[in-house]
Amino acid sequence: MHFHVLGLGPIGSLLSCHLRRSLPPSHSVSLIYKTFTQAQDATARGGILHVDRNAIVTNASGFELEASMSPSTAEGESVDAVRNQEIHSLFITTKAHQTLPAIQKLLPRISANSTIVLLQNGMGIYEELISEIFRNPEHRPHFILTSNTHGAFLRKPNHVVHSGLGSIEFAIVPDPGGKNFEKGFEETSLASSPQPRLSDITSPGDPGFTRYESLRATVAALLLLKPLDVSWKPMPQLQLALRRKLAVNAVINPLTAIIGCRNGDIFSSPSSHHILDSVCREASDAYAAQVSSETKEWLQGLSVQGINVENEMVPRLPLSLTQARLKLEVLRVAKLTKRNKSSMLDDILRGRATEIKYINGYLLKLGNMYQIPMPTNEMLKNLVELRSDIPLDQGL
Numbered sequence: 386m387h388f389h390v391l392g393l394g395p396i397g398s399l400l401s402c403h404l405r406r407s408l409p410p411s412h413s414v415s416l417i418y419k420t421f422t423q424a425q426d427a428t429a430r431g432g433i434l435h436v437d438r439n440a441i442v443t444n445a446s447g448f449e450l451e452a453s454m455s456p457s458t459a460e461g462e463s464v465d466a467v468r469n470q471e472i473h474s475l476f477i478t479t480k481a482h483q484t485l486p487a488i489q490k491l492l493p494r495i496s497a498n499s500t501i502v503l504l505q506n507g508m509g510i511y512e513e514l515i516s517e518i519f520r521n522p523e524h525r526p527h528f529i530l531t532s533n534t535h536g537a538f539l540r541k542p543n544h545v546v547h548s549g550l551g552s553i554e555f556a557i558v559p560d561p562g563g564k565n566f567e568k569g570f571e572e573t574s575l576a577s578s579p580q581p582r583l584s585d586i587t588s589p590g591d592p593g594f595t596r597y598e599s600l601r602a603t604v605a606a607l608l609l610l611k612p613l614d615v616s617w618k619p620m621p622q623l624q625l626a627l628r629r630k631l632a633v634n635a636v637i638n639p640l641t642a643i644i645g646c647r648n649g650d651i652f653s654s655p656s657s658h659h660i661l662d663s664v665c666r667e668a669s670d671a672y673a674a675q676v677s678s679e680t681k682e683w684l685q686g687l688s689v690q691g692i693n694v695e696n697e698m699v700p701r702l703p704l705s706l707t708q709a710r711l712k713l714e715v716l717r718v719a720k721l722t723k724r725n726k727s728s729m730l731d732d733i734l735r736g737r738a739t740e741i742k743y744i745n746g747y748l749l750k751l752g753n754m755y756q757i758p759m760p761t762n763e764m765l766k767n768l769v770e771l772r773s774d775i776p777l778d779q780g781l
Contacts (some may be wrong), residue, residue, distance in 0.1 A: 386602040387413040388474045391453065391487055393423075395537035396504060397478035398545040400613070402434045405445040407609040415449040417491075423542075424452040430543050435541065436548040453490050469493070472598040474500045474606070480732075481507045481743040486516060496772055499526040500599040502555070502607070504533055506638075506728065507743025508631050509750065511558065522561035527600040532626040533557040535613065536725055538552020549722060552614040555607060556623035557600065558584075564597070570619045580618045587625075616763040625703055632668040632711045633718045634744045636661055638729035639765040642739065643732065643772055650702065652716065663761035668748055673702045674755035741769045 388408070390401045393416055405414045416432075418424040433446045472494045479487055484505065488495070495501070503510055511528055519525040525545065536549025557566045567573075569582040583605055587597035607615050619625070640651045651657050704710060732739045744768040752759035 386599065386606075387415065387470075388472055388606060389417055389472050390478065391417045391491070392477060392479035392483075393418060393427075393542075394478065394480075394549075395539050395545050396533060396535065397435055397476075397488045398539065399436060399475060399537045399547060400478060400504065400537065400610075402436045402443065402445040402545070403613055404606065405434075405447060406443070407611075408606060410447065412606075413449055415451055418450065418452045421452040424450045427543065433543060437544065438550075439515055447712040449769060453487060471496060474502070474603040475503060476502045478504045480738070481505050481510050481740045482738055484510050485513060488514060488518060491537070493627065495526055497524050497526060498599055500525050500529065500603040502531060504531045504553070505740075505743075506634060507625055507740050507747060508689055509624050509728040509743050509747045516753045525561065527560075527597070527603075528558040529555050529600075529603065529607075530558060530620075530623060530627070532623060532630055534630070536722060538726075538731075548655050548725065549758040550614075552567070552612070552616065554608075554616055554618045554623055554626055555604075557604070559620065564593075567619050596644070605698055624657055625705060628668075628706055629711065629714055630745065632665060635668060635748055635762060635765070636664050636715045637719055637722075638727045638739075638744060639714075639741065639769045640725040640757060641746050642733045643731040643765070643768050645733075647723065648719050648725050648727060652719060659762060660765075661712055661715055662708070664745075664765070665708045665715065667752065667759045668759065668760055669702070669706055669708040669711055670753040670757060671748055671757045671759070672706045674757055675751060676702050678755065729769065731771075739769055739773055741766050745769075 389506055390397055390404070393401070393613045401414065401416055415422075416427065418427060427450050432448050432450055433444055433447065436443050436445075459647065472491060475491070476494070477484055477487070484503070488501075514528075518637065530719065534549075534551030535547065535553070536551065537545050537547050540546050547662070560566060564586075567581065568585045570579045572639060573579055583601050585605060586601040588601075591597075604617065623661070635646055637651065640657060641648060643692060644651065652661070705714075723758050729739050729741065730746075745762040748762045749759050749766060751757070
């Protein structure tokens with residue numbers, strides 16, 4: 386199997402290094418750089434990635450290197466040949482707002498048999514992709530959604546510091562054809578707890594093996610990444626983790642970006658706790674409205690099938706998505722990462738676009754959808770966008 390990684394920032398470099406070290410040499414790993422010049426520079430460095438964890442450096446080599454942007458004619462036809470190869474498995478670790486244009490450039494190489502892993506901050510990226518590009522479910526590649534809590538930063542372009550040990554949870558987006566990838570989660574026995582199985586995706590000899598081969602291989606590759614503590618979860622459980630992380634990012638990222646401080650400094654003032662209260666209340670209210678709407682649709686579907694819904698257990702808002710629990714989670718993460726500089730602050734300092742649209746902006750979309758007022762999230766989004774437009778180093 387041939388795996389591709391798009392986005393060679395801190396998390397992309399960390400993932401690529403562990404992917405190459407975990408996979409047998411018979412599996413190829415290609416790194417897709419944004420420009421041909423970046424790919425050339427990586428080649429000049431020997432195509433080696435270094436990961437520093439607690440001053441212990443591990444290396445990975447043997448990558449294939451390419452660029453997502455079209456090379457000039459002077460760079461040779463061999464590069465064009467590489468760019469026409471089908472992509473079987475694609476890990477996307479770019480910034481959220483860069484995903485759509487990046488996928489559009491690679492679209493001729495992606496088929497319904499491909500698998501795309503979204504490993505990014507924020508929410509709403511998958512929905513954007515199926516709305517703008519992959520509208521037809523029959524022609525849509527497989528998607529894997531993830532929640533990542535590892536912290537990392539680049540010391541040099543090919544040298545990543547693994548600053549915070551976390552975990553990666555993932556789930557497979559349900560199959561439009563009705564194949565149940567999570568069958569193993571649903572089976573219980575006295576001998577063992579429910580476990581997902583690769584065979585529920587596909588197995589050699591299955592009639593649809595070609596259709597699901599890359600998905601099975603991608604899941605297997607993810608599960609090999611033991612140093613990154615990767616685990617396969619049912620989709621509802623992953624959605625819970627994504628919503629909790631979104632609320633954390635909706636507080637820490639914009640506040641650090643606006644104030645210009647590290648994560649641990651923002652809660653030294655009572656004013657920041659007022660903002661924390663408001664953001665978590667708005668997020669929890671939006672999540673509650675979303676759960677209520679999804680439950681109503683589910684019950685209506687059962688009624689259409691002739692099922693009596695009076696005795697059905699109605700899902701309620703999970704305790705972990707209440708305002709009080711979200712606040713505790715934000716404070717926990719801020720303390721755990723107190724010396725860290727948020728990715729949004731880093732974007733501001735470097736004059737780059739932020740992911741605010743997919744963090745507070747996503748909560749705003751939920752609020753609009755379910756008529757939940759979001760004044761604090763809207764203000765934070767506006768302030769970050771204003772901060773992005775005004776350089777920090779103006780001489781006053």
